Amino acid sequence: MVDVVERGPGLVAVGYDFSGGDYDAAVWTSPDGDAWTRVPHDESVFGGASGQLISGVVVGGPGLVAVGYDFSGGDYDAAVWTSPD
Numbered sequence: 001m002v003d004v005v006e007r008g009p010g011l012v013a014v015g016y017d018f019s020g021g022d023y024d025a026a027v028w029t030s031p032d033g034d035a036w037t038r039v040p041h042d043e044s045v046f047g048g049a050s051g052q053l054i055s056g057v058v059v060g061g062p063g064l065v066a067v068g069y070d071f072s073g074g075d076y077d078a079a080v081w082t083s084p085d
Contacts, residue, residue, distance in 0.1 A: 005058060015028075016052070022051045024052055025054045027046070055068045066083075
């Protein structure tokens with residue numbers, strides 16, 4: 001986890017997970033900051049070739065905007081994820 005934001009009745013944290021030899025972006029939620037649940041991994045959203053990571057998240061518009069990096073092209077490219085909730 002590298003960033004946390006208050007959202008709704010709890011918290012949302014973002015970051016990455018290293019497993020299977022590469023980095024994948026990851027998101028967790030918590031009602032109280034003590035117990036955390038990882039949002040189910042969806043390779044089409046959080047994964048891909050090489051590595052992806054989320055480095056920041058903000059409340060924006062009707063939901064959340066997260067930013068980070070995608071290494072799948074062999075270099076660092078900016079990446080943006082959005083969620084209405």
